[in-house]
Amino acid sequence: MFFLPLQDLKPSNIVVKSDCTLKILDFGLARTACTNFMMTxxxxxxxxxxxxxxxGMKYKENVDLWSVGCIMAEMICHKVLFPGKDYIDQWNKVIEILGTPSLEFMNRLMETVRNYVMNKPQYPGVSFTELFPDWAFPSESEQDKVKTVQARDLLSKMLVIDPESRISVEEALHHPYIHVWYDPTEADAPPPQISDKQLEEREHTIEQWKELIYDEVMDWEERNKNGLMKEDCSDVASGSASQSSSANDISSMSTEHTLASDTDSSSIDTLTGPLDESQ
Structure with a gap:
């Protein structure tokens, strides 16, 4: 399987069409699947x-599963799970709900960060049954293929502070709550190939970029609809009318209004002075 960290999954970057087709938007912070991700x-x-x-630790593909867990929790509880006011408050919200991480995890932190984390009060965490009670989920019937206990179990595996203990992308795809929708032809498909590797190296005007992006989207839709490779598509633009109408059929899942400060570039490791909550 081919995975890469998207790095900015949130409700406002996810859209759903009336046929329940889900699409992820905004790949601007995505990284290629190589051994050394560009850490930022x-x-x-x-x-x-x-x-x-x-x-300020290194991260890998399952960084996105934390985000997925936060989004899923928000859909169930109808509120943000960790509504931090800044990055330090964000960390405090996390440990207050999930509990103080293990010493093994703390030992992998940079010294200044470790000192700050270890000097925080010890929190036992809240049980997932209390966080996500049965009444928060849709009522079940004997015919249901997905169960509340499966949803809660998946949440408990995604919302894990230590990424080494968090469920992997491949494991998540095979989890009982997800596997009912698992499509091996989609999951095991080869990664998309870049037909023109020099495309991004050339200069283009904004209008030219818009046209190139539009053509690429239309080509993808045509291939997806007909199961054809790019060279087999005789007229990509032929589906433009129907596709443009379907664009109006997309609605955002967002339940929050994202503020500019929500995408701040701060992390605890960027502080050079004493790590305290006043900063």
């Missing part, structure tokens, strides 16, 4: 930012 704290709107990003 300027990833993920704060409410959905994983602990490893907040604490």
């Amino acid at each position: 704290p300027y990833v993920v709107t704060r409410y959905y930012r994983a602990p490893e990003v907040i604490l």
Whole structure:
């Protein structure tokens, strides 16, 4: 399977069409799947930012599963799970709900960050049954293929502070709550190929970029509809009328109004002075 960290999953970056087709928007912070991701704290709107990003640690593909867990929790509870006012308050919200992380996790932190984290009060955390009670989920019937207990179990595996203990992308795809929709032809498909690797190296006007992006989207829709490769599509633009009408059929899942400060570039490791909550 081919995975890459998207790094900015949040409700306002997800849209759903009337046929329940879900699409992810905004890949501006996505990274290619290589051994050394470009590490930057300027990833993920704060409410959905994983602990490893907040604490200035290296991250991998399952950084997105923390965000997915936050989004899923928000859909169930109808409120943001970790509504931090700044990156330090964000960390405080996380440990107050999920509990103080293990010493093994803390030992992997930079010294200044570790000292700050270890000097915080010890929190036992809230049980997931209390966080997500049965009444918060749709009522079940014997015919239901997905169960409340499965949803809660998936949440408990995604909302794990230590990324080494968090569920992986591949494991999540095979989780009982997700597997009912699992499509191996989609999950095991080869990564998309870049037909013109020099495209981004050339200069284009804004209007030219708009046209190139539009053509690429139309080509993808045509291939997806007909199961054809790009070279087999005789007229990509032929579907433009129907596709443009379907664009009006998309609605955002967003339940929050994202503020500019929500995408601040701060993480605890960027502080050079004493780590205290007044900063």
